[in-house]
Amino acid sequence: MNPDVLADLVRDVAQDVLTRRGLDVSALPADGVVERPRNPEHGDYATNIALRTAKKAGVNPRELGTWLAEELATREGIASAEIAGPGFINLQLAADAQGAIVGEVLAAGASYGTGDELAGTRMNLEFVSANPTGPIHLGGTRWAAVGDALGRVLEARGAEVTREYYINDAGAQIDHFAASLIAAATGGPTPENGYGGAYIGEIAKRVVDAEPGILDLSDAERHQAFRRAGVALMLEEMRSSLHEFGTDFDVWFSELSLHEAGAVEDSVRQLKDNGSLYESDGAWWLRSTEQGDDKDRVVIKSDGSPAYVAGDIAYLRDKRARGFDRCIYMLGADHHGYTVRLKAVAAAFGDDPSVVEVLIGQMVNLIRGGEPVRMSKRAGTIVTLEDFVDAVGVDAARYSLVRSSVDSTLDIDLDLVSSRTNENPVFYVQYAHARLASLARGAADLGIVAGDDYGLLEHPREGDLIRTLGEFGEVVRSAAELREPHRVARYLEQLAGAYHKFYDSCRVLPQGDEDVTDLHRARLALCAATRQVLAAGLALLGVGAPERM
Template sequence: MTPALLADLVRTAAVDVLTARGLDPAALPDDVGVERPRNPEHGDYATNVALRTAKKAGVAPRDLAQWLADALATRDGIASAEVAGPGFINLRLAADAQGGIIAEVLAAGDEFGHGTELAGQRINLEFVSANPTGPIHLGGARWASVGDALGRVMAARGADITREYYVNDAGAQIDRFAESLVAAVKGEPTPENGYGGAYIGEIAQRLLEQEPGIADLPEEERHERFKELGVAAMVAEIKASLDAFGTHFDVFFSEKSLHDAGAVEAAITRLKESGALYEKDGAWWLRSTAQGDDKDRVVIKSDGAPAYIAGDIAYYLDKRARGFEKLIYMLGADHHGYIARLRAVAVAFGDPADTVEVLIGQMVNLLRNGQPVRMSKRAGTVLTLDDLVDAVGVDAARYALVRSSVDSTLDIDLDLWSKRTNDNPVFYVQYAHARLASLQRNAADMGVTPGTEYGLLTHPREGDLIRTIGEFPDVVKAAAELREPHRVARYLESLASAYHKFYDSCRVLPMGDEEITELHRARLALCAAARQVLANGLELLGVSAPERM
């Protein structure tokens, strides 16, 4: 019995109790939840439904709790139900009912942890979107891991996800990038506010080899050609880095294409005609203060040129025209102002403000020997995704970046994440999976097959492992709804811990000439379920589940 099924059972029993006593079942909360108590002596699960319902129902909490406990104690799968404190109910499951979680995992396989509550939602998930003027820095690397994991988690709960990368290939930064390439070709210093780093010289040399006469073009034509070819080369490098990192996008969308197609002008005209923009001092303004911005934003400057937000407006409209109902933007630490601005854009087009969702990720710092790592070999002072992967590998990099909530600055100790010891969280989880895979191979060699006598699994460590396995669907659901894929990583560590403790206390396979028993076979089934859930969770994070280590 999974926590979700137990919650359904509690709700059904509560409806019956209230109805039988002439009380209104509508007093029950929508989410009748159960959770594991911190102290295992208090039971397998606990519910506070009586505390949450009693006042509306017009009864004392402990009275309602006792009525409900008495009813639950008679239900199949419940070994005991006891009232505690002001009205909590502690529940213990029958061993065979608890073991039903194992059967559910083995039947669902790769689909265990999936759900349908987000089914029918078309979501555009935009993340990374680093300017095509250099390699992906550590902030973008964090989004490459977190954004990809979030897409996987939401898709697992039924959402239709499109992963999108917005290529900022228009604007002053692209002109500075082209000027930096030209300077490298001519052997001149990097222009003021230009881009340095060895990668600039590498790309410039590559463009010379690709198009030998490019350096001899007239100045304006040369600039445009370096801009076009340089952006294409940088985007290709970015795609290669992301692909090697296991992060793949469905769409790479060009900002320049919006300007070239007249989409920016069309979007602004539409907002002017609808009255969503107002004119002041010769400029056109968006009322972003209505959504909490510190000031209204200029959309069209007094000289008639579009401000940067004009492209964002056209891009929003393009996404909505493609049928997306929810637009999630994953932006860097210096983009807090975009929350109000993008919500104001949604409202300006007549959409609810929450059509837009903005997630802000904080900075990432690399440490070695306890000291900050500040220099990139290739990108100068900017540390990159490739630097991190070179130092610890793809799996450790992805896991390290996704393991913590994005609203806090992240310090990554390269020495820790390079270790092949249990101090390294990704090694700890992957080793548990490899250990389980090895156990299954050994069982096959011995002729031991998984059994179904789950009622034999009465050891406390068995119960703890089963209940931890059963939490997985709720963890994935919460990770999807709260946009917090780090919950999956932390859960996997708790599952690995529960397995290691179980393995140290419960012998799974027979020793020597010992006869194979149903207990051995039931424990093997439990191990198979644990391995399946570890593999499913690692897949959601885009981290491999090794069979051997």
């Protein structure tokens, strides 16, 4: 009996009890009535449904809890139901009912943990979107891992997800990039506001090698040629780096294309016509304060040129025109103001602002030997995606970036994530999977197959492991709903911990001449279910599930 089934049973019993006693059934909570107690002595599960219902139903919480506990104790699959404190009910499941979770996992196969609550929802998930002026740095790498994992989690719960990279190829930073390339190609100094670093010289040389006559062009033509070729080469490197990292995009969308196609002008004109923009001091302003912004934002400057937000306006309009129900932006820590700004844009087009979601990610710091590893794109000491992967590998890099909430600054100890110890979270989880794979090979060598007498799984460590397996679907669901894929990583660490403790306490395969029993077979099934869920969870994070380590 998994937690969802148990929660339904608790609600059904509560409804029956309230009905029989003439109490208000509408007082029952809609969700969240069953949870794992922190203290295992309090049972397999606990429910606070009596506490949450009693006041509205006009009855004492402990009295209601006593009625519910008495009724629950009579239901199939419940070994005991005991009232505790002011009205909590501690539930102990029968071994066969609890063990049925193992059968559910194995029967569901790859679909275990998936759901359909997001079915029919088209989501545009935009992430990374680093300027094509240099290699992807560590902050962008965090989004590459988290964004891809979030896309997988959303798809697991039924959403149709388009992963999109917004190429910022229309602003002044691209002109600075082109000027830096020209300076490197001609042996001149890095221009003011330009880009340094060895990669600039490498890109400049590749441009000249591909177009030998480029330096003979006029200044304006040369600038445009370096601009075009440099961005193309940089994007080529970015695509390759991200692909090697396990992150691929469905759409690479050019900001410049919006300007060249007249989409920016059309979008601005539409907002002028519907009154969402107003003129003041020769400029045109978006009424973003109506959505909680601290000030209205300039869209068209007094000199007639578009501000950066003008491109954002056209871009959101384009996304909605492509039929996306949700537009999720994953932005860096320096983009906090974009949340209300983009919602204001949605409202200006007559949309519910909730179609826009903005996730803000904090910085990443690398630590080695107790000292920070410095990075600065302009100084040329940038820590890139490739640097990080070279140092720890793709799996460790992705896992370490995903396992923490993006709301907090992340410090990564390179020595730790490179280690093969249980203190390294990714090693701890992957080792559990490899250990299970080894056990499966051993069982195959002995000719032992899994059995389904799950009622034999009565050991406390077996119960802990089974109950943890039963939580996987809810973890994935909440990770999708809250846009927090790190929940999957933390769950996997709990599952690995429950498995390692089980392995140390419960022998799965017989020793020596010991006969094979149904308990051995049931435990083998439990191991197979655990291996399946570990692999599924790691896949949601884009991390491998090794057979050997």
